Amino acid sequence: xxxxxxxxxxxxxxxxxxxxxxxxxxxxxxxxxxxxxxxxxxxxxxxxxxxxxxxxxxxxxxxxxxxxxxxxxxxxxxxxxxxxxxxxxxxxxxxxxxxxxxxxxxxxxxxxxxxxxxx
Numbered sequence: 001x002x003x004x005x006x007x008x009x010x011x012x013x014x015x016x017x018x019x020x021x022x023x024x025x026x027x028x029x030x031x032x033x034x035x036x037x038x039x040x041x042x043x044x045x046x047x048x049x050x051x052x053x054x055x056x057x058x059x060x061x062x063x064x065x066x067x068x069x070x071x072x073x074x075x076x077x078x079x080x081x082x083x084x085x086x087x088x089x090x091x092x093x094x095x096x097x098x099x100x101x102x103x104x105x106x107x108x109x110x111x112x113x114x115x116x117x118x119x
Contacts, residue, residue: 075104082106 036042047070051058061067071077082101089096098109111118 073106075101075106078106080106 047058047061047067068077068079080099080101082099085099087096087098095110095112098111100107100109113119
């Protein structure tokens with residue numbers, strides 16, 4: 001009796017799962033998903049192309065860190081406060097990093113403290 005009930009339950013679950021799949025839901029006849037950007041003819045079009053259909057997402061994206069990372073790394077595009085920059089210590093590498101700017105160029109000083117000296 002238990003075996004028969006388990007078999008019927010499994011069959012019912014399988015029927016429900018197969019009914020959940022909708023035809024034309026982004027897959028080929030072989031069942032492989034269709035992604036237009038994976039073809040050999042796919043090229044980078046830039047983030048501006050997305051703006052036409054996805055204006056809300058575009059407007060928030062370009063203000064976020066990831067969106068701003070597409071801009072050229074210049075002092076004008078940086079949100080860093082180099083005047084008040086504090087050293088960052090990496091205890092795993094035993095190195096300290098200090099960001100700084102000279103003119104319009106940005107740098108990252110890397111050093112290790114040994115005793116009371118930097119190396």
